[in-house]
Ligand code: HEC
């Protein structure tokens with residue numbers, strides 16, 4: 001039967017929501033000095049970021065090789081989850097630009113489903129707020145939410161995670177080598193995972209070459225027309241910002257685009273599931289719901305701030321590598337970029353709090369095609385992970401070569 005085949009493939013479709021996360025404290029300040037041995041923990045080489053990306057914000061530092069190798073290993077290690085099955089990498093897939101293409105909402109512990117779509121981790125070091133509702137504000141702390149969420153990695157406590165890693169004896173020596181003064185602690189675990197994530201930078205896309213690198217031939221006439229619409233008639237850059245020298249395609253703010261409201265009053269009747277690249281089938285919601293808990297309404301940023309204007313507001317996502325990160329929006333309710341552009345063309349789903357920056361756009365079919373073509377020029381070159389040897393560490397000896405991670409141009413191997 002079709003459905004059970006999907007189920008066996010594990011991540012092939014998603015059901016609906018279970019709230020698993022604790023809410024962060026939105027007012028908390030990130031301490032500048034995260035630990036005493038900061039110097040050993042961070043490299044200084046920040047100079048090789050690809051074209052189109054600004055310097056990293058002050059709150060994150062370019063990491064050392066040792067921390068990155070350790071973090072990478074943790075990121076891919078299924079033993080970090082309570083029943084040894086789920087790693088970070090299983091929801092943030094490298095080949096999907098560190099998002100998950102196969103399911104609208106991520107599938108977690110024992111097949112339970114999450115409230116939301118797994119976002120791409122590319123350029124996550126620049127994010128001022130983490131999660132679709134921005135409830136966490138530092139990448140080194142973010143890791144505890146998936147590690148402890150009952151629907152994700154399902155560990156019962158911080159201490160139990162530390163004990164778990166301590167008993168995986170292949171880690172202790174690596175932690176001690178990487179963080180000589182601290183060894184394995186909640187801080188160093190967060191630091192290492194964050195170190196790996198910080199290296200996931202993507203830039204030097206065809207758009208960057210054209211816009212910031214003076215390469216007129218890097219984009220076609222249709223793509224350039226799409227760009228003109230993006231910053232002009234379609235008003236996209238009002239929220240997905242493009243700067244003079246660099247572009248992150250986000251204003252780091254939260255907006256009500258109607259997607260959250262629509263999910264409440266007009267839930268989707270079926271989910272598009274991608275079985276293989278470009279091959280979609282529709283799975284009725286009723287089939288999905290049989291495997292999930294009763295949905296509760298996702299109210300977005302409101303749950304973090306309790307401010308009425310934040311109801312159904314979500315973080316403006318970066319659009320870099322967006323061709324690879326579908327399905328789209330916080331709930332994965334739009335399957336393709338064309339569906340997204342059509343949605344904006346209609347002005348967004350009307351509701352009381354709908355952003356004043358959205359209105360019907362009256363785009364022609366040709367203009368819609370051009371905007372979609374433009375969005376596809378944002379596929380970047382993933383400098384570090386595609387070009388280093390990148391296999392993680394096999395033994396502590398493998399990380400003897402410390403020092404800052406250096407980004408290499410694609411094609412150049414270590
Ligand atoms: C079961 C699937 C799943 C697992 C496992 C998982 N994540 Fe996620 N991740 C998600 C989802 C879904 C979100 C969005 C949640 C939300 O906004 O409420 C997310 C959000 C994030 C974000 C925020 C990105 C942004 O731009 O706001 C980061 C960073 C992240 N995850 C890193 C990790 C790390 C590190 C691990 C392992 C320790 C991990 N994730 C494990 C599904 C997962």
Ligand code: HEC
Pocket residue numbers: 132230234235236237238239240254255256257259260314315316317318319322325327328329330331337340341344345355357358371
């Ligand atoms: C009012 C601010 C605003 C404007 C204007 C805007 N966006 Fe967005 N965009 C957002 C927010 C907020 C989200 C996330 C919504 C959610 O998760 O439910 C988003 C999501 C997206 C996504 C999905 C990305 C992903 O990874 O899921 C795409 C693609 C996108 N916008 C493209 C566009 C285009 C193209 C335009 C112009 C036609 C546009 N946006 C105009 C704020 C805006």
